[in-house]
Amino acid sequence: MLNALRELYRYRELLWTLVLRELRVRYKNSYLGFFWSLIVPLVTVAVLTIVFKRVMGMAIPNYSAYVLAAFLPWMYFQTALLDSSQSVLAQIQLVKKVYFPREVLPLAAVLANLVHFLLALVVFFVYLLGYVGAPLLPSVALLPVLVFFQTLLIAGLSLFISCLNVFYEDTKYIVSIGLQLMFYLVPVIYFSEQVYHAQLVSPEWQRWVYVVYHLNPIAMLMTAYRKVLLPPITVQQVGAVQQQSFTALPMDWGLLATACMVSALTFAAGYAFFNKRKWDFAEQP
Amino acid sequence: MKEPAIVLEHVSKTYRLSHQPYSSLKGILLSMFRYRRRIELHQALRDVNLTIWRGETVGLIGVNGSGKSTLLAIIARVIRPSAGTVHVNGRVAPLLQLGVGFHPDLTGLENVYFNGIILGLTRQQVAERLPAIVRFAELEEFIDTPIRAYSSGMVLRLGFAVAVHTDPEIILMDEVLAVGDEAFQHKCLRKIQEFQKEGRTILLVSHDMNQVRQVATRVVWLHQGQVMADGPTEEVVSEYLAFAEQREREIS
Numbered sequence: 001m002l003n004a005l006r007e008l009y010r011y012r013e014l015l016w017t018l019v020l021r022e023l024r025v026r027y028k029n030s031y032l033g034f035f036w037s038l039i040v041p042l043v044t045v046a047v048l049t050i051v052f053k054r055v056m057g058m059a060i061p062n063y064s065a066y067v068l069a070a071f072l073p074w075m076y077f078q079t080a081l082l083d084s085s086q087s088v089l090a091q092i093q094l095v096k097k098v099y100f101p102r103e104v105l106p107l108a109a110v111l112a113n114l115v116h117f118l119l120a121l122v123v124f125f126v127y128l129l130g131y132v133g134a135p136l137l138p139s140v141a142l143l144p145v146l147v148f149f150q151t152l153l154i155a156g157l158s159l160f161i162s163c164l165n166v167f168y169e170d171t172k173y174i175v176s177i178g179l180q181l182m183f184y185l186v187p188v189i190y191f192s193e194q195v196y197h198a199q200l201v202s203p204e205w206q207r208w209v210y211v212v213y214h215l216n217p218i219a220m221l222m223t224a225y226r227k228v229l230l231p232p233i234t235v236q237q238v239g240a241v242q243q244q245s246f247t248a249l250p251m252d253w254g255l256l257a258t259a260c261m262v263s264a265l266t267f268a269a270g271y272a273f274f275n276k277r278k279w280d281f282a283e284q285p
Numbered sequence: 286m287k288e289p290a291i292v293l294e295h296v297s298k299t300y301r302l303s304h305q306p307y308s309s310l311k312g313i314l315l316s317m318f319r320y321r322r323r324i325e326l327h328q329a330l331r332d333v334n335l336t337i338w339r340g341e342t343v344g345l346i347g348v349n350g351s352g353k354s355t356l357l358a359i360i361a362r363v364i365r366p367s368a369g370t371v372h373v374n375g376r377v378a379p380l381l382q383l384g385v386g387f388h389p390d391l392t393g394l395e396n397v398y399f400n401g402i403i404l405g406l407t408r409q410q411v412a413e414r415l416p417a418i419v420r421f422a423e424l425e426e427f428i429d430t431p432i433r434a435y436s437s438g439m440v441l442r443l444g445f446a447v448a449v450h451t452d453p454e455i456i457l458m459d460e461v462l463a464v465g466d467e468a469f470q471h472k473c474l475r476k477i478q479e480f481q482k483e484g485r486t487i488l489l490v491s492h493d494m495n496q497v498r499q500v501a502t503r504v505v506w507l508h509q510g511q512v513m514a515d516g517p518t519e520e521v522v523s524e525y526l527a528f529a530e531q532r533e534r535e536i537s
């Protein structure tokens with residue numbers, strides 16, 4: 001693995017060129033260009049806010065900011081995985097002719113999406129400070145740590161998925177279904193506090209359900225993004241039957257550390273998996 | 286003094302071919318219910334020993350499926366041999382087939398950068414060689430146009446221009462000259478001759494025996510993954526042609 005990383009470092013210029021190429025190509029033929037990657041989350045969040053606030057009755061001030069704080073990292077996760085699943089196969093002709101570390105292909109797809117995510121975060125802060133008028137929390141200093149570990153997690157999964165997709169093209173369909181289901185298993189449209197107080201769960205099990213739910217590293221990262229970027233709130237759920245309100249839970253540092261560790265391990269495992277098979281790519285008929 | 290550029294020792298390559306390629310989940314699920322997997326081993330190369338010396342231009346000939354492209358892929362480090370060792374001294378540049386590595390939506394210039402870097406140049410080096418590359422490709426007017434507007438000849442020229450300007454010590458050509466018009470082929474041949482004078486090593490896969498006769502200083506004839514003959518161009522080519530003719534007669 002160290003040798004592979006050293007070889008990757010030698011080809012860093014290729015990696016960077018691929019990232020630039022990906023960024024250039026994506027919106028080459030559209031008038032609004034990069035703005036599309038902002039319009040998509042903004043429209044989605046607007047719709048989610050209307051539905052959940054007006055129709056479902058989430059009586060939370062600045063609900064949209066809380067949705068956006070989790071939705072942007074979710075978009076990063078989703079689009080990076082979908083883009084990278086095809087990355088090796090799309091360049092198979094090149095792979096069959098030229099020597100280069102194969103991992104640059106999925107990694108470039110991930111990094112291009114990271115650039116989009118960072119730009120979207122800038123817009124998020126403009127929205128937060130300008131429109132919502134929320135204060136900037138000191139915990140925002142932790143944001144780079146979250147972005148770093150999320151990127152490790154995404155890169156690890158991407159290496160795994162892009163490699164598998166060369167041999168079994170079903171992979172990309174499985175990934176897109178998996179992502180659709182995963183969307184409901186992470187706190188984007190709801191809050192992790194609601195998981196803690198879920199009606200099905202008896203009080204003595206609350207803590208356990210909360211922990212198990214957050215063992216999924218991407219769920220924990222989403223929760224962490226919210227807690228780091230935005231002040232804690234009391235979640236008000238105006239249901240048809242009864243009105244409930246849940247006070248904000250503090251950040252669970254143990255669970256966050258676990259999520260970071262799982263992300264790092266995912267990267268190591270994904271890279272090892274990829275390395276073991278990357279010289280078989282060119283032999284695929 | 287003769288210096289080896291490429292040394293192949295006991296190189297074999299076995300491909301696993303499955304008649305029911307497991308490229309889909311359905312295939313895997315179905316195969317689970319079958320009695321046994323139908324995987325066939327195909328030996329593309331069998332115990333090939335070959336030393337290519339610096340400055341040689343070697344033509345690789347043989348019928349389709351004789352292992353020429355596999356051999357080239359092994360030298361390019363794209364495929365790993367199943368057995369044996371490969372030593373390559375010097376930087377290898379494969380000449381890519383038409384349009385490989387080019388993105389249709391990007392301009393010629395952007396594609397030159399990408400292609401040059403993937404062939405092992407730094408961004409700085411590409412920038413330095415840019416004028417020469419564009420001049421060689423004769424694309425001064427179109428370099429800022431997306432590739433998708435190019436004719437196939439233009440794409441070919443650009444790809445060739447980048448590859449020959451990467452300053453490779455060993456050049457691999459797999460049927461790349463078959464496309465392209467007369468003028469372009471002449472230009473390529475001149476470039477090959479220039480490379481020969483500079484003492485670079487060239488490996489050329491071709492079915493065009495006239496072309497092989499024209500440029501190769503030595504010819505290796507592969508048949509069913511084995512070296513059938515290896516020697517001076519004229520000798521091996523006429524041996525191969527006689528073989529091909531006889532085979533044709535047997536078929537008819």
